[in-house]
Amino acid sequence: MTPVAAPVDLSKLKRIKRELVAPPFVHEHEQVAPGEPRIVEFEMPIIEKEIQVADDAWLQGMTFNGSIPGPLMVVHQDDYVELTLINPAENMMQHNIDFHAATGALGGGALTLVSPGERTVLRFKATRPGTFVYHCAPGGPMIPWHVVSGMVGAIMILPREGLSDHKGNPVTYDKVFYVGENDFYIPKDENGNYKRFEDVAESYPETEELMNGLIPSHVVFNGAVGALTGENAMTAKVGDRVLIVHSQGNRDTRPHLIGGHGDLVWEAGKFNNVPDRDLETWFIRGGSAGAALYEFLQPGIYAYVNHNLIEAVNLGATAHFKVEGDWNNDLMEQVVAPTEIVG
Numbered sequence: 390m391t392p393v394a395a396p397v398d399l400s401k402l403k404r405i406k407r408e409l410v411a412p413p414f415v416h417e418h419e420q421v422a423p424g425e426p427r428i429v430e431f432e433m434p435i436i437e438k439e440i441q442v443a444d445d446a447w448l449q450g451m452t453f454n455g456s457i458p459g460p461l462m463v464v465h466q467d468d469y470v471e472l473t474l475i476n477p478a479e480n481m482m483q484h485n486i487d488f489h490a491a492t493g494a495l496g497g498g499a500l501t502l503v504s505p506g507e508r509t510v511l512r513f514k515a516t517r518p519g520t521f522v523y524h525c526a527p528g529g530p531m532i533p534w535h536v537v538s539g540m541v542g543a544i545m546i547l548p549r550e551g552l553s554d555h556k557g558n559p560v561t562y563d564k565v566f567y568v569g570e571n572d573f574y575i576p577k578d579e580n581g582n583y584k585r586f587e588d589v590a591e592s593y594p595e596t597e598e599l600m601n602g603l604i605p606s607h608v609v610f611n612g613a614v615g616a617l618t619g620e621n622a623m624t625a626k627v628g629d630r631v632l633i634v635h636s637q638g639n640r641d642t643r644p645h646l647i648g649g650h651g652d653l654v655w656e657a658g659k660f661n662n663v664p665d666r667d668l669e670t671w672f673i674r675g676g677s678a679g680a681a682l683y684e685f686l687q688p689g690i691y692a693y694v695n696h697n698l699i700e701a702v703n704l705g706a707t708a709h710f711k712v713e714g715d716w717n718n719d720l721m722e723q724v725v726a727p728t729e730i731v732g
């Protein structure tokens with residue numbers, strides 16, 4: 390299906406090329422659009438590779454740009470996204486990309502199906518501001534399989550004037566992190582050990598059987614248990630306003646920052662809607678990305694979790710923020726340290 394129409398003349402628009410970076414980091418961008426709408430060029434290879442998702446578990450992964458999740462792309466409303474999608478000859482599978490932010494042709498999925506050894510270029514206009522998921526959707530049961538193998542990421546389309554608070558006043562962020570949550574379905578052998586496969590094709594039959602039971606073996610942030618904890622913790626300083634973009638391509642989730650809040654939360658991720666305030670936990674619908682802005686007020690280690698705590702603690706969906714600065718005893722003080730009860 391290739392739509393036929395007169396080409397649009399975008400020759401007067403400026404072009405800018407953005408280099409994508411691996412999550413949780415986000416490529417360089419302006420919060421307020423610097424001028425007229427532009428054509429923003431991105432290039433993403435699709436990489437099929439084995440990924441270690443826990444000490445004892447490996448996934449035959451499929452990735453946008455080599456990372457799970459795929460990188461966060463950032464543009465402004467009314468910019469044009471121009472993506473070169475590359476399926477290297479070493480891959481086994483056909484892939485494509487469905488942008489929830491795009492209009493028509495299955496989000497671009499119908500125009501981007503590439504076999505190994507092919508490339509394609511898709512351009513779409515970013516008409517609606519917000520955070521949106523993109524994912525592979527090559528048809529039939531390949532769709533959920535490619536998504537739970539890692540082929541999901543997000544795009545953030547900022548309003549041209551930048552973000553606004555609940556009163557419509559401008560707000561900015563000091564840092565932005567992209568946390569992509571994935572549910573994995575890794576089969577076990579008869580001894581209860583996770584099975585390791587030669588390639589994606591070999592992993593498919595047993596993985597699909599497990600997928601259809603709807604109980605994931607792992608629920609992780611950024612592709613692996615511990616990908617964002619300890620030495621990999623996200624960092625901030627007291628007083629930093631941090632924007633956290635959180636996506637889930639397949640399943641509902643409920644981010645929660647332990648010891649913190651969501652000051653302004655675009656739960657559904659769409660910036661034309663008034664943000665919620667002071668949230669303890671927010672809801673990300675499967676197949677969407679949301680955004681939460683928080684100013685850190687105390688130093689320390691914060692756990693950022695999926696508040697289904699079984700998924701957070703036992704299946705992997707935990708990240709850390711390491712925040713530096715001075716403690717505020719007005720907000721919290723240990724009045725009496727734990728001591729033995731006497732008498």
Ligand SMILES: [Cu+2]
Pocket residue numbers: 451482483484485525526527535540
């Ligand atoms: Cu795919």
